[in-house]
Amino acid sequence: MSRHLGAAALVAILVALLSIRLTQFRDFQMAQVAVYVTAVAGLTVLTGLSGQISLGNGAFMAIGGYGTALLLLHLAWPLAAVLAASAAIAALAGALVGAATARLHGPYLAGATLLLAVALPSLTYKYPGVFGGEQGLNVTVSAPGSVPLTRWQAWITCGCALLTLVLLANLSASRIGRNWRAVRDDEVAAALAGVNVAWARILAFVVSAACAGLAGSLLAVTTGLVAPTDFTVTLSVALLTGAVIGGLGSLAGAVWGSLLVVLVPTYATDVATSHGLSSAVGSNIPVAAYGVVLIVVMLVFPNGIQGGLRRLAARVVPSPRRDEPVPAEMNNTAVRNASREASHEEIPKTPARRRARGRIGGGGRRLRLLEHERQQQLGRADGLGAGDHQQRDPDR
């Protein structure tokens, strides 16, 4: 726990120093990345830890954003209270959605949450008097003293993102986090072990919605405006993309994913405009490039960026426990996961049961077969210690 706090304090100092060195635009980008980190981290907990997919977290962001705008506009609360209240309102909405979808899995859950993201913004058109219709609502915050506004916004968003990461890291290492993992890997076994499956699933939705609500609130503070076009399905898809591409189930992955989702399109646009492409071409080449990057990252890093980095790190610095003999009947993954569990690291999800049930996953049997073969190979290599070196897992 103190480890998380220490790391967060270190990053906070770095971020503060960096934000002073950077230009206004870079400060704004930093704030944007922090907004995404907050939301993606929440989604990572929901999808990576509790195994529920959501394509509707953009809707919770909308709730947080509009909550912020309305609270600032009508009640003029202090900013910290507004942020907390927005997260709380979104958490309440998350409880409702979580309860309504507690029985749904895979594509059904994805579809129901997707439709939530489609449908919710249309409320703003229905009640333009309250939500400002298509124009949306203005959000004005002022920076204290002589701090430039964008830098102040970067500080607020990065601070909240770090706080979220610390809280989520502690939560996932706690009993609640273990319950989520148990539910993700096998609902029946979790229920038999005394975990209240429905509550665990709903709680994951609540936590994830609170994070998304806070992120929406921060987005409103950063952009100074909430409008229905800010919270489209595209946003929800981008959040899930960030979570998966960073590495599901890993909070560090949420940071990588957010960086990629926010910076790659901007960077590609910069490159396109600097090469003097016409606006039609120049604005769409980056979009295509972003799509290609998504595919390539998935092909190269099947465990997300964080998983890929971890593998690279393991190759450069072989960890001592790799040299210990692995009992033939214990599979490599189990050992690795156990050691990760001990060091509070996130485990890349390997829920064979979940996939085999033909939820959003399918093809589980193929996976299990592969895993089985791998185990056998490993067992042979480790147990007999002879021959077959070519057949060893390249991972080892």
Next chain:
Amino acid sequence: MQSFFQTLVSGLSFGAVYSLIALGFSLVYRTMGLVNFAHGAVLMTGAYLASTFYLSARLPFAVAVPAAVLATGVVGLLIERVLRPLESKDVDLMLIGTIGAGTVLEAVAILIWTSSGRGVPSPVRAAPLDVGGVRIPVYNLVVIAVAAVTMVLLTLFLQRTKRGAAMQAVAMDPEAATAVGIHVGRSNAVAFAIGAGLAALAGSLASPMLFVSPTMGDSLGIQGFAAAILGGFGSIPGAIVGGLGIGVIGSFAAQWFQGYSDLVTFVVFTVLVMVRPTGVFGEKTVNRA
């Protein structure tokens, strides 16, 4: 009463299109266990190809549509080939892979056809039929008929041909299918190509009723996805019923709750899915586990 039937007719014709989209989703899902998030973009590509063949190459509509279906099928094969390394891995990766493919397709479509979109004149010029005061456009009947014939053909293909039986086998148990000599990768490729073809058919049939634009795939894709869920993912009768259901619900919601019909559709959908968590006809892939 008259307006009720009028709304029902328009709901059913859109429902037929949604059924075709849902069929594409379901076919890919039951074979590969994958929700294809590029489906909407593929549909849009098909609609643009058909409208280009029809308007620019001046082919008759009845030739332009099959040509577009074939061309889009090839696009589907291409996507499957690129993403094949992900198929044996976690399905979330494939999800992001298809999202990436969809993004690329949309950007390429804007580069080729610009973002302004185009209207496609109805290929059937006959006056609407008048049945007891309810006006039924002939083209809508054509759409429903084409959709019905396609579904019958698809069912026959899956049940009567060797390739179809092989695909069913892969859907049930990929390992056992491999053991009896079925090439799983090829079967997946065929499923993906047929799914893309169905999307293209739906898109090109819908284009005279809607407006062909780079974003048409998003809304149609979401409706088709909802239809597949409502009927039960992977089930063919489910896709048909779900599509017609979503079409009719959406049509009445738009008629009665103007401006926030999306919200009403969502509420109805959520209630239905809460009652039947795996769709009306149930999941078709549970026998895999």
